Amino acid sequence: MPMDEKTKTLQEDFEKNFADLELVIGWETGFDRLHATPVFIRQPSELGKLVWNPLCSQNLSGYLAKNLDASIQEDGKKIGICVKGCDSRSLVALIQENFIDRDRLYIVGIPCEGTVDLRRLMHLKPSLENVRKVDIEGDEAVVETDQETLRFPIENVLARKCLRCLYPNPVIYDTMIGTPLKPRISEDKLYSAVEKFDTSDRKQRLAFWKTEFNRCIRCYACRNACPLCVCQDNCIAESRKPKWLTQRDGIREKFLFHMIHGLHLAGRCTECGE
């Protein structure tokens, strides 16, 4: 099913079911057609904003645990949410941990061929402008602008997480838009990079992490994006009492922050790659 058709089916499905919904969380076109951004729709008239295309990279399930109270408007009505394969796994984790009741949700699942990493795209074509449409056709990403139609091999423009995606299809949904897809990678190759890293000795690994974490500016964007980082404003990294971390700069505090982040996600992470 082509992209435009999927967007249309998506909009129609929500229109049909809107009577039971208080809120629809999906994606809309951002400030230009090269960007997609999350959208929260409470009026059926706004459903036309909804889009589905390879730029819809954001994992929307995170909003459910974070600011759900603020989104509750009418009792008894459900929340409609759009999920890709990876997003649906986060949703399952949140349901398992009782952050959201399955019965509160109307889930529209969309099999996903991968999302485009804008930075990689801009790197290949820095002068890209007046984009009309981005789509994936087989092994190519197709970008239509007002002037021309560009084709890129997907391994050059897809987000790295999408190139090693095992779960292109939603694992939980009420309605599925489109047909299920086959993963691009087999399970045995999934962790080859990690396995290679594991063979290096402790000192090398420590040096690697020190270098990587030293780049961290503790902006907490990683935490805010993570659908399972559910503490949000009460994050232990910013708490003064108890004071596990100071606001001091330096690798010591950065390292500890990432250790806490890692430990808090251990056994819960669904590898959404957000």
Added chain:
Amino acid sequence: MRIGVFICKCGTNIANTVDTEAVARKALEYPDVVYATDYMYTCSEPGQEEIREAIIKNRLQGVVVAACTPHMHEPTFRRAVEKAGLNRYMFEQANIREHVSWVNKDRESNTIKAMDLVHMAVEKLRLNQPLFSSKVPINKRVLVIGGGIAGIQAAMDCSDGGLDVVMVERETTIGGKMAKLDKTFPTIDCSSCILGPKMVDISQKENISLHAYSEIESVSGYIGNFEVKIRKKATYVDWNACTGCGECTQKCPSKKTYDKFNEGLGSTTAINIPFPQAIPKRARINAESCLYLTKGKCKKCEKVCPADAIRFDMEDEIITEDVGAIVVATGYDMFDYSVYGEYGGGRYPDVITSLQYERILSASGPYGGHIVRPSDGKEPRNIVFLSCVGSRDASVGRPYCSGVCCMYIAKQAIITRDHLPDCNCYVSYMDIRSPGKNYDEFIRRAQEEYGINYIRGRVGKIYPKDDRLIVQGVDTLMGVQMDIEADLVVLATGLEASEGARELAEKLRISYDQYGWYMESHPKLRPVETNTAGVYLAGVCQGPKDIPASVAQGSAAAAKVQILFSRDTIETDPQVALVNERVCISCGKCIEVCPFGAIQWKTLRDGSQKAEVLPTVCQGCGLCNATCPPKAVQLQHCTDDQILAEVNAVCE
């Protein structure tokens, strides 16, 4: 904060390998410390007086004592600071004896470690908050689990003291193993004659409620206020209507049912009353062998029951009892004799366990008290008793001595010689253990007056020859091989933890050792207490013991309950978890991990849900704190910040 530090020399216990004066001098450098000294015995009356004086003179707000383990003297010092007007929790104790002077001889490194420990205590104390305990009322009812002789004794003593008692028994009758015994050592008095009146007392006491054929489903709550769910298993007979007349047992056609009370000697009917003196004397249908319940046809018992008590549609029922204390008296089971394949237990019908032999000896047993062989009903001419079957043998995982077998072998052999004077009794033993009042005399009587042949040495093999059994072993005193042609072999099976003991311990949150025996709080000084406050032990569930010791423990446990119930309230420990609601993210993980069920949801005025700790149920284990992602749950008196302060102090 103004902090005083007191370094104890503990005579020479600490001072020998720690420079206490240097530790005190160093302590003055730590933040907020305004006073520091060392003293010969800080725990002594003058030592405590010195603390009190220093608090007043130096206007101290917190005290650190570096001495022995807080297990020993924390309460002492807390009282001392309290007498001087401080809150008792404005005190910290550093252990520089068990953790320093007793474990290392190097004075220099010991002194440095002592300084570090004092430094940590000071840093923690700086973050201490005054805490206050509250009082909760005690429910003065006691639950006794197990209706054997230990449980009966505990229940009777509590009842006689005016307490309401709830007794739960797994079988359909109380009496336990003692009810199965023929006679008791060393007096050879009839077991059921001395037990029977006590069983009747249990049923007749108005302040004892007995739940027979019931098991503990779950236990929640805490000392003074336990909530116990009891599963009353389906008997298919309405016990309020049943009169115990036994008509049904006469007519029941399913006569091949395993007879548990008679240890499988002979068989019984599907509807059954275990023995005439059973308390309560009520029938139960064994659902596995009842023809109606298995094949849908029969109902003979229903037809003959004059009281219309049969209820084929009965189901398990769960009831709740609220109690303030629990006495566990769940007894034991016998070691499985078939583990020793070379003895043939389970294969040869005339190789039996000691408890089966008790049933043979018993006048109410399957053979009416006549000593005959299970295989052919003939009177035996030679009987061999084998000691230590499943005792003192690490190879079968039973390295412990069962404590009672030597004595009951002598008793059974004596009774055998009384019944059948021509029957030869042989006892193959490893050692004879008879350390009780009149016990060794009893063994000597068996050997000298009754002519019972004691042969020291282990039996290696038992095999059949014609209709007899050849018992082959070694006589280590004579240094010769022993071959005895026996008609009957009695294996003196050892004791092992009761089936389900471990599961019950987990429900009660008490600990057990590697064999499943319940752990007492202290092997010498707290023998009937457990480490869970309000739960006490009586009888063999704590470890093998004989009837007098079980009875003594039953009374001891009852005394502990009476001591607890002599007060109307108990003080709660304020060192418990506390939720900061503003930080709680309502993930509920603390509720899931709490082993005591001490955390529940609380709905705030805005409709949001937050975790709430029940301070009386919380045991202060800290699991919730470790689990809480934003650390909204903090353990009072041991907060994250206090631990971090200690870590920072030691890592400086």
